[in-house]
Amino acid sequence: MEQQTPQPITESKIVGVPTPRIDGPLKTTGTAMYSSDHHFPGLVYAWPVTATIASGTISGIDSSSAEKMPGVLAIYTHKNIGPLYRTPPSAGFSMILDERRPPLEDEIVRYYGQYVAVAIAHTVEQARAAAEAVKVTYNKTPHDTSDKLLDTPTIAGKLKEVTKRGDTAAALAGAAYKHDAVYSTPTETHNPIELHASVAVYKDGKFTLYETSQAVVNHRDVMAAMLGVPPENVQVITRFLGSGFGGKLWPWPHALLAAASARNLNRPVKLVVGRSMMFQSVGHRPAIDQRVQLAADKSGKLLAIQHDYVNHTSMLDDYDEGCAESTGFMYSCPNVLATSGLVRRNVGTPTSMRGPGAVPGLYALESAMDELATKLNIDPVQLRLLNEPEKDESTGQPFSSRHLKECLTVGAEKFGWAKRNPAVGSMKDAEGRTLGWGVAACTWIATRTDAEVNVELRQDGAARVACGTQDIGTGTYTAVAQMVAHETGLPLQRIDVVIGDSGLPPGPISGGSWATASVVPAALQAAQQARKQLLSLSTKTDGCPFKDKSVDELEFVDGVVRIKGQSSGGVPFAEILKTANVRSVSGTGKSTGLFGDPNQKFSFHSFGAQFAEVTWQPEIARLHVSRVVTVIDAGRMINPRAARNQIEGAVVMGVGMAMLEATEYDHRSGGPINASLADYIVAVNADCPNIDVTFLDYPDFNLNPLGARGVGEIGLAGIAAAITNAVHHATGIRVRNLPVRIEDLLVAPGNKTS
Template identity: 45%
Template sequence: MDKSVGKPLDRVDGRLKVTGGAKYAAEFPQEQLAHAVLVTSTIANGTITRMNTAAAEKAPGVLAVLSPEKPPKIGGDPSKKQSPVDRVVQLLQTKRVDYQHQPVAVVIADTLERATHAAALVKVQYKAGKTKANFKAEKTQAYKPTAILGKPPDHEQGKASDEKPEAEVDATYVTPYEHHNPMEPHATTAVWEGDRLTVYDATQGVFGTRARLAALLGIPLENVRVITKFVGGGFGGKGSVWSHTALAALAAKAVSRPVKLVLRRDQMFGPVGYRPETEQRVQLKARKDGKLLLIRHETTSSTSTFDEFAEPSSMQTRMLYASEQIITSHRLVRLTLGTPTFTRAPGESTGTFALESAMDELAYKLNLDPVELRLKNHADQDPESGHPWSSKSLKECYRVGAEKFGWAKRNPMPGSMKDGRTLIGWGMASATYPARQMKASAKATLLPDGTVQVVSGSQDLGTGTYTVMTQIAADALGLAPDKVRFDLGDTQMPETPVSGGSWTAASVGSAVKAVSLALRDKAIALAVGDTVSPLHGLDAKQVQVDGGALVAGGKRDSYAALLKRQKLPSLEAQASSGPGPDSGKYSMHSFGAQFAEVRVDPDLGEIRVSRWTGTFGGGTILNEKTARSQLMGGIIMGIGMALMEESVVDTRTGRFITHDLADYHVPVNPDVPDIDITFVPENDPYVNPIGVKGIGEIGITGAAAAIANAVYHATGKRIRALPLTLDKLLTA
């Protein structure tokens, strides 16, 4: 039978989603369900001096009000983390306020409307301290963090050249605060049964949530169950446990009823992270032929006063291009804002904007084509580690992308290409993201009817995990995809990592293949040892799987027949997979090339992206349709990053004043052109057992730079601060 991996199989969960059958965290019905609403701070720094909850407590339907006046009992230190992705949380244990929109009380009532009304009755008085929310003003206090993603924050490789450069770029690039705005806001439903807690949570990591809640609540790990069947978008923001999740559990404990807590849209702009502001200095020096003598990339980003998160924007610069010398650094500025967190392609998305914009500037100074400049500095091995690449098709991505886009027809002179009065600009940039694999486990069960159920406690963020895991299992077991049922999202299933870092397909997929092969081998062993089986006595290595049966030499023994003869209700296997011996021998990354066309109104400064070509090498493509969707989604987020997304802070109060979708603009259909995606064939025998590289985040890398470079080509104006709004263009 034909293999299903690689084919554009429709989502196996598609019908559930379009019919409303897919249940998200806030949609699991519970008897006597109560509703919780957060009361959040209106200052960025200070202390609560008085809190009056009397009116709220007397309001109709109110069951309880939690506040620092009588701190709810917890069992762990909210500042002590269980994993690197954890954040310091606020659980009403102190009257200290560290940022605007910090949870300062929780109101629980029998309906959402009553809880919302009562929350408005809570009166809080504060003694305010100094607000430090001006990134530029506080930069003089920048400090060096201890590590960036487990690596030194500063890195230097190679030696300074004595050659005098023919051309040099030394410029500063700025990216603003950005907020995750998934369709599904953060939400938690908490249910206690005695001393056991079940939490339905909008999370990217059920096992991390379980560990964090167990520690914070001071209960055994086995007493916490976390369920997440569907996530309505995460983008990194749901990768950590935030205050509201534990507060929902504390609220349910306080009222002895299930409690649902869903953040309002404006509350998504405070206590649940964001992409921090960055200021990045990039210095490039090159010979006349374009060969780089120096790459220097210095990143300064913001973090909170009580926790630490560093946007790793200089990291890809350590490996993307060859240069005589490469110097990178990271610094942090503490502000009275909430703690930032991972946002799709953290570091690489912001960092490639700076690096790839600088490369475009250098190309103009050298009078070289931007693609040619990148080819001249192609890194044949990883400059940072010195390791060979497990596979790398970046040159082919440039070639195919340029050909499909028609790059050879580009007149390089800024402002030279027009359609009537409209200015046309073409820009390009490189894309890259690490290809990682984490330890993951899975379980497979062969059922009497010959179908197979595979479970693994992962998460589907809308990326298609249900579907690609079904395809992997089906191929390994010789089954049609409709004969496999894959399930996930429950800590009672085999353990997997958080769905982040573009490693879910590689990690969980490798485990699913391993367990499917283990189940296949168990079935083969039963058949060749069964005196009644047509395959009896054969060498197990001769037996293949096809069409729901074991086959060899024209003989067949179906899974269903085998189990019936063996009088087995089922046949099970469990397996795990993790980084193999090649992980330390090779450098593993996905690569791509982004080509963008913009149309600019010369009078109004309006910028429209009118055409896009993206070419990517991502190893084995598990599902052509879902993979293309992921890359398109990343590029669309890149369009938003380039042209409109910006969270504006009132530096006097530390409050984000863009706090809903009326003010915080994201791309909609008219903002997005047809996006042409091409996968460059790539066989990687070292990256993991299924040969895949993560593609969930690479689509946004390089995208903002490609647009900024196209705007320069159209107008001759170099805008180095995102977003590229018309006011910046008109005043440049």
Template identity: 40%
Template structure:
């Protein structure tokens, strides 16, 4: 498919790479701003109740302090705005979660602000709080909608009857913990007011969304708000919309009438940036002896805050993965005294597919069937949830290709029998899935008389390589070398464009860029290829194209494989190898796509073995709130990782043919590792992360089993 003239599909080096590695690239906090001041939040030390008194006298007496804000003196926000109450910063003395911003100091130096914040004395009227998720929480209810717009509850067929009639059944509960999106660059904002206009240099995943939200909160016209987001050091969903610290910066700038900046410390990130909601998921499967699924029942219980309903789409993959006639899927949310959970990489699908793909593996063991064969046997023709055809679905091809590359055929399915010295060794696999979302976008392209081009789009590169991919799309559509075009992104004023989330950036933005560029090429034909003196400009909008698109089920798929070893003495777990094969349409930018998959699979490994926000029931916060306590995989944990993709042509997706890949790589990787752990030990761990205490429990169970069979493991 690749010709030498084509840029798409060629491994173009990351276009902003040199800027980043030389330190030239400016991140939001780094924009030189004259007359800058600093705001430091004071965070609640109770999880529920109200602030009864704010004694700022000691803080105000410190040098450099400009003001101390609290709910009594902060400017009023438009609390009718359609945003989460999490963002109504300092609008009321009520405390809804531990760590909430209850006051703030603005000072002329960062150090003064920080010291003064520690000197603010707060009195509280605390109320009893509850931060612990329980499967039987009486207040848990089924929300009308989950985050992808689907219903909280859906049943097709009669699941109970199908389960009762099924010759083979599994029934198990899986749990996933709080996980913290922890981008390398913390949330950071510089807020400046000039004659009623607001400018933000802000680290987020969608400058246009950010501007709309701020305009609503501060009662401004959208064109009075500019949000500049040049470079972002990771977001993972947590920067999908501005969070409370950004709102605080805008409030503070309003009060002191000077620009204000804020960057969260790592410790603050754990309290002020939303986390992935923990889940308690029960899955019941029914199947014929030949492996055909007859029933799936998947229920997930998750927490929400008292401020806003948020229900991750945890059961959504289950609605369309496999061809079962009777399927029931339910999400329940339990209100707790926590900050509102929010998006974290492949929201819902990541914990949901850990559970589903573990359950499928359990069924394979129960049936004595190869887990790949079991999945292939349940491959649907049409989307089982909607009855629509798929725009493309290459799961089976991914499974087969992965099996061949991984060497799956040589695998002995018997669990708990491979020993290499002190190590127990096992392999496992799981399917990956993520929806292929595309939203309307605009893009502008301009031809200059000197035969260079400028492409403008309200997109943002959060480290994914969007700048590189869009440069390739534009260069190809224009038929010019990437060196002849300049891409401008990262500003709200560049036009309507969706945010960098849900893996929708490449398809949504790419389409608009492609359309604008093709239209420009057409227009240039009228000028015999010579650009007139004033230049030529074309604006494209894909809203109507999207409406005219065929009504299909649009998704991306993959297959992941893992080999793990477990120390029979201690229970330590090592991942030797991971391999992923993915199908996500046309891969536009191989170099950055590969990085995306590697990163996502590493995050999946981290989720499987390490990451857990330790809820502290007594205080209502997270007991571990730094990187010494919240473990993310380090280089030493990451094994040999292999990434492959199929050359999938999905011409019914968008004219560029590319689908998003950011989220796909994390979905399924934790299940592949957990399934490999089972293969190594013969014992199933259903609760993440699989840390050493759980591994040791499994080893104990393994020895007990071996004892019953009269054969010693040791």
């Protein structure tokens, strides 16, 4: 199908209008079917057995007593799980998974919590009891879960160049003003409230898999390859997701356990991953060390940036966090070098977590910028404004749409930044608490990927729009409905959105903040094609007033076909379809993505500025994030209501990242030890600051005709640095090892009470 030249759409009655979620009532009434809600006659339950060593081999599995327990159907181990294959190399957005080893492939254990067996029984309680009764013995070998990463041996043996220009070493050596520090972020665990789950139905050689997936099409491809069946024998369904934060982008071993068990037993199997297992075998943001060196002249002009990062990965898979993704284009600087390194640890395979790369990367870079500003005695907002680039200096491309300066100035105005006294601990609130004010800039990828959408106009007066994407919980159902409403003039309640099924036309992953931007061109095109078919039908249908007119004389406005420009004499499209006895007309839109295209004309990125205020009571070492102002330049918001919700949620997650969250390994066992929601602390309502979200309204028509980019991730980028910069302003303590903890602040100078 031909690629349409994007025509900017500047006016719309529905795009850009704050719109309640069309799936909201389903969720609030509990009728939305999440993956683990699916149930089938004869369904049985799976409960995995997890390794209690971090490295070694299984020397024996005694399942004899477990097999005799009530309700138990099978105990599967590496000896009897049956065929499971590895995937061929990934291409594009197909065949992607982070833990590539099929579960129970052999007797080797490489991380604590790795699946070593699975029990299947009639009830979940019976399955769990049986799993706990399986006795596994091991030959242990030494393991390594150390979180010291920088200057430890990397897989490649040296750091890999990510971006390079100029002569960074020389510039660093000669500069008058320098900063050099290491920033560490811990392992973080995605903790969506919806647990990972698989309900696998196997019948006549075909699998229907109800999965918690942010990418049903890839999930289908991977499962088919690993189960050893053709892709058409696998259907993956994810109607609703209780979020994922990236943790549900790619298939994890539990999905294979469920599917293989369903195959072996020839009956439906449900496997819900326990909360403690969520800390082990479904990915995490890896622990990362980042060394950032900056050099500047006296005026604050950057002369050099060097950004070296090392993240941990698992023993078999090479997960690169990509912390230097934005280092090359964030600021104007003649000499830039960024490098990456991976180190092996006995941990589950890491994966994308909301804003992978940029979120930890900008924590380091934006902390370093703040430290440099302090050294230069320049206001940190000014330092960023001073170093604004005119183009993407890493590629030479012009930015498609970059308004970081305006984000900073608008944010500063809204926050009241002009009143900031830079002296540490100098500002107080009305109750005498010390205030700290910090700022950070942020950025996130903007792109779109391949997408195919089908739109049908039906005799019942409704439109059906179908796409093999899914709604992670951000409002994709609503955004897609808005696009079709815009193009057809139909009200939202007459648009059925069908997504979350790998059998639908292939759609984008719910990741990278690009699902919305990717769907736009295909959805509009599909609606246009459906309209063309409708108009054509109108000219060929006996009894239709437009019979024998030319298609060019007609238009389709607000669900009505009429002679162009004539407000009377129109016929609702449902009437035309009834007259013709045609159930529906339809159109398919197909758009090619820009992701990874070497011939792009523009550098596509979203930008933003984060301003944070903390209150600090040194006498009791109590720190609270009281206020956040965030200004986001991410193109046009298709649904500003859902978009605001994304940024607010990200800010709260940022409070967690800055002050609370860390997965702690017991280095003696190698296991995550705070693997529960009681011990892995995420922000609660009482930790939430007042959040002021502003969207700059600069549609990016180079990306798609609606000018939409995406907002799922950018809200989390920069927020941790804004908070730690504020902490420094309040306390004089520079915490370079997240999260900021009470013990870090107790040593604040001048805070001794006696």
